[in-house]
Amino acid sequence: MKKSLKAVAGVLFSLSLLVAGCGQEASTGNTGGQGSATAGSSMTKEAGVFTFAASGEYQPFSYFKDGQLTGFDIEIGNEIAKRLNLTPKAVTSPFSGIIAGVKEGRYDAAIASHAITEERKQQIDFADPYYLSGGQLFTRPDGTTSTLEELKGKEVAVALGTTHEKMAREYTDNIKTYDSDVTALRALEQGKHDVVITDSVVGEIAIGQGLKIKKSGAPLSEVQHGIAVRKGNTELLNKINEVLKQMHEDGTYKQLSEKYFQRDISKNE
Numbered sequence: 001m002k003k004s005l006k007a008v009a010g011v012l013f014s015l016s017l018l019v020a021g022c023g024q025e026a027s028t029g030n031t032g033g034q035g036s037a038t039a040g041s042s043m044t045k046e047a048g049v050f051t052f053a054a055s056g057e058y059q060p061f062s063y064f065k066d067g068q069l070t071g072f073d074i075e076i077g078n079e080i081a082k083r084l085n086l087t088p089k090a091v092t093s094p095f096s097g098i099i100a101g102v103k104e105g106r107y108d109a110a111i112a113s114h115a116i117t118e119e120r121k122q123q124i125d126f127a128d129p130y131y132l133s134g135g136q137l138f139t140r141p142d143g144t145t146s147t148l149e150e151l152k153g154k155e156v157a158v159a160l161g162t163t164h165e166k167m168a169r170e171y172t173d174n175i176k177t178y179d180s181d182v183t184a185l186r187a188l189e190q191g192k193h194d195v196v197i198t199d200s201v202v203g204e205i206a207i208g209q210g211l212k213i214k215k216s217g218a219p220l221s222e223v224q225h226g227i228a229v230r231k232g233n234t235e236l237l238n239k240i241n242e243v244l245k246q247m248h249e250d251g252t253y254k255q256l257s258e259k260y261f262q263r264d265i266s267k268n269e
Contacts, residue, residue, distance in 0.1 A: 050081035053107040056092035057180030072260040077111040096161030110228040126226035127240040131265040135220035136200035146217030155193035157184040164197040
């Protein structure tokens with residue numbers, strides 16, 4: 001009887017070791033899977049996918065046409081993904097939250113016309129500039145405001161979280177913020193405020209599409225715009241820079257730029 005009990009005990013002990021071993025292997029397997037995902041996602045958060053964010057409300061850089069997200073920034077992102085053998089995944093977010101999304105790892109990159117500033121560089125890393133532009137005052141056709149100093153006493157509209165908002169707040173507290181520069185320009189046309197500060201290219205496009213507004217005064221700034229990635233993600237940063245260089249060399253960048261702006265916006269003109 002004792003021998004039988006010992007035999008049963010031995011079998012049970014062996015089974016417990018086997019179960020423990022299997023449990024440890026499953027746990028190691030899960031950890032290994034996470035480790036592999038982390039290793040694979042040191043460049044992108046999802047293996048084989050390039051997730052990039054834009055506002056979707058910044059025509060012609062990113063906007064919806066016939067229900068599809070398109071625009072200059074979107075095509076730039078798609079081309080980067082293609083050349084890195086990744087699947088492009090463009091997502092939209094209010095502009096004011098895009099940088100935070102990159103920092104927190106929700107997006108691999110922001111391709112959303114972010115001006116390169118020292119303040120932003122404290123939070124994320126920028127690839128080489130991919131276009132040049134600058135701030136500009138826009139008014140209705142009868143508007144007379146042409147300098148920043150004249151903003152006092154005027155209602156000024158800007159897109160939330162932009163460098164233009166920061167610029168406006170240096171001169172007035174009477175500010176109306178929007179999620180989109182285009183929305184602010186449309187509201188300007190409708191008489192809802194006096195001035196909009198936005199990127200000169202965006203305003204010019206809106207005028208070309210029939211919006212009854214005008215550029216007022218001299219350009220306020222000359223700004224480099226960059227693609228943002230999570231701080232320390234040098235692998236993705238370097239690859240984006242390589243792709244941008246290739247696109248300039250083979251003419252792809254110029255072709256996309258002329259499609260949306262009728263000129264090469266990587267150069268001053």
